[in-house]
Amino acid sequence: MDIIVSRLRLAGTAPIYQYRARVPLYEVGPARRPRCVVLQATLGNGRVQSTRLADVIAPDSWFERHLAIPCGLAARLTFVARRIEALIIRTVYxxxxxxxxxxxxxxDHDPGDARFCVTTADLNGIFDRVSPDIETLMAADLGLHQGGDRRAA
Structure with a gap:
């Protein structure tokens, strides 16, 4: 699964950056694709439709729920997705x-803007599998290796 990982400098004098990991929609399972929040990500010289990691890792049952979702479940999904996002980002940056x-x-330094496309294991619907051990999850568990398979986006 390809993930677009970016480092963008925010306006100002201090080197303050925003780091993000987005999943291109073409990598999302077809059944969950229509239910994803659609964002734009830069890939190469163009922009591609992408989504958040939470929409990708969510269990299938998450999308079968109606509008009333217990806050604890939503918070746990967000936490697990952000933890996975941090592991992916730290592998690249x-x-x-x-x-x-x-x-x-x-x-404390100014490395400049950058975008890479990295390859991970398939993350579609992995929430139930990784959530219990999220505190000990490592980048290698996601098929990532420090400075490994990354391509300029």
Missing amino acids: PEMTAELPPLMFAL
Whole structure:
């Protein structure tokens, strides 16, 4: 599964960055694709439709629910998705050391904007499998290796 990982500098004098990992919609399972939040991500010279990791990792039963979803389940899904996102981001950008991706991350140097496409194991519907052990989950469990298979996006 391809994941687009980006580091974008926010306007200002201090080197403050935003780190994100997005999944291109073509990587999302066909049954869950219509239920995903659609975002735009830059890939190569163009933009592709993408989505958040939470929509990808959510169990199939998540999409069968109606509008009333217990807050605890929603919070757990968000936490697990953000933890996985941080593992993916830190594999590509080791300077981002946070356990969960913050909205803004200050650096003491200015590495510049960057985008990469990395390959992971299939993340569709893995929530139930990884949620119990999320605190000990490692990048290698997702098929990632430090500085490994990344291509300029």
